[in-house]
Amino acid sequence: MADKHPRRSRAAGALAAAAGTAVRYLPGTAGAVCASASAWMVWAPLGWLAAGTFLLLLDRRMR
Numbered sequence: 390m391a392d393k394h395p396r397r398s399r400a401a402g403a404l405a406a407a408a409g410t411a412v413r414y415l416p417g418t419a420g421a422v423c424a425s426a427s428a429w430m431v432w433a434p435l436g437w438l439a440a441g442t443f444l445l446l447l448d449r450r451m452r
Contacts, residue, residue: 421447
């Protein structure tokens with residue numbers, strides 16, 4: 390049986406792909422944000438250092 394609504398099917402596929410990406414990267418990103426914010430509360434330059442370190446690690450992971 391042919392799909393009656395191919396645009397809806399493509400939209401559902403795109404939504405599923407976006408949800409999969411969010412589930413894959415959001416927890417790690419949220420953890421990095423929380424750790425950087427906590428370090429910032431202790432000492433402001435430490436927060437920048439933590440954020441930069443997380444960004445470098447994320448860049449390395451993407452390759």
